Amino acid sequence: xxxxxxxxxxxxKGTLARRLAAHYGLRHLDTGLTFRAVGAALLADGRSLDxxxxxxxxxxxxxxxxxxxxxxxxxxxxxxxxxxxIMPGLRAALVARQRGFAMQGPGAVLxxxxxxxxxLPDATVKLFxxxxxxxxxxxxxxxxQARGGTDSYEAxxxxxxxxxxxxxxxxxxxxxxxxDAHLLDTTGMDIETAFRAAVDIVERARAERD
Numbered sequence: 001x002x003x004x005x006x007x008x009x010x011x012x013k014g015t016l017a018r019r020l021a022a023h024y025g026l027r028h029l030d031t032g033l034t035f036r037a038v039g040a041a042l043l044a045d046g047r048s049l050d051x052x053x054x055x056x057x058x059x060x061x062x063x064x065x066x067x068x069x070x071x072x073x074x075x076x077x078x079x080x081x082x083x084x085x086i087m088p089g090l091r092a093a094l095v096a097r098q099r100g101f102a103m104q105g106p107g108a109v110l111x112x113x114x115x116x117x118x119x120l121p122d123a124t125v126k127l128f129x130x131x132x133x134x135x136x137x138x139x140x141x142x143x144x145q146a147r148g149g150t151d152s153y154e155a156x157x158x159x160x161x162x163x164x165x166x167x168x169x170x171x172x173x174x175x176x177x178x179x180d181a182h183l184l185d186t187t188g189m190d191i192e193t194a195f196r197a198a199v200d201i202v203e204r205a206r207a208e209r210d
Contacts, residue, residue: 001026001107002122003202004115007129008164008175010136010143012186012194016129017111019195020202024109029064029101031112031119032081034094036072037062039080049083052090059093064101075144075151075159082163088172095119113167116178125205127198128177131187136160 003020007013014030021028041058042049049055071077084090098119102108110119116126131139137157144151151159167175177183182201186194 001206002102002120002124003107003109004120004123004126004178004181005109005111005129006113006115006117006127006175006177006181007111008113008136008167009160010140011129011131012139012189012191013111013127013129015191016127016184016194016198017109019191020198021109023195023199024202025106027101027105027108029098029108029110030067030069031094031098031110031115033067033069033072034062034064034098035081035085035090036077037067038090038094039084040072040077042084043077043080049080052087055084055087055090056093059090059097062097064097070147073143073147075149078163082166086166086170086172091172113175114173116181117176118173121178124209125202126178126181127184127201128181129184129186129194129198131185133157133160133164135187 001024005013005017017030018028038055038058039049042051042054047054095118098110102110102120116123137153137160140160141151141153141156144156184197184201
């Protein structure tokens with residue numbers, strides 16, 4: 001059983017992915033953390049974020065089962081991840097690792113920006129999770145402030161706009177819903193409502209396949 005969840009930053013896809021993985025007893029991988037891990041490694045080594053060969057070399061060193069979410073979910077690493085994510089060679093190397101992760105055990109829930117279109121095109125069910133920009137910025141600013149950060153709502157909104165534009169306009173696996181993805185707009189939803197809606201989508205997809 002493979003569940004592919006895509007969507008822009010702060011749409012709620014990561015929280016939904018973790019909840020769905022726990023609900024169905026599946027493994028979970030936040031593929032965005034794999035790009036963040038590469039970016040963080042380059043920063044730590046003082047390497048250029050434009051050095052594709054160095055970025056690819058990091059891929060084989062990653063332990064996808066133990067990516068440190070707290071360490072990697074900081075603003076500077078996010079910017080680095082967005083920079084390296086445009087490299088076609090790096091994307092190909094990470095996609096291979098991500099697919100390998102998904103094919104182990106009973107299945108997996110993967111979330112990111114190109115899961116349904118590139119990583120798992122034959123997933124059991126595909127969700128494209130979104131929310132309006134203002135809602136996403138409020139969520140991300142609250143997360144940052146909960147971790148002790150001081151980024152303002154306005155700064156976060158501007159940052160999300162830049163990332164959305166970069167993710168949507170890149171030539172390698174741009175952010176776009178798969179043709180057979182189910183759209184889930186979480187604007188105005190709390191997590192429990194969004195989770196129940198996601199479970200309903202998954203159950204309908206499983207019934208249709210059966």
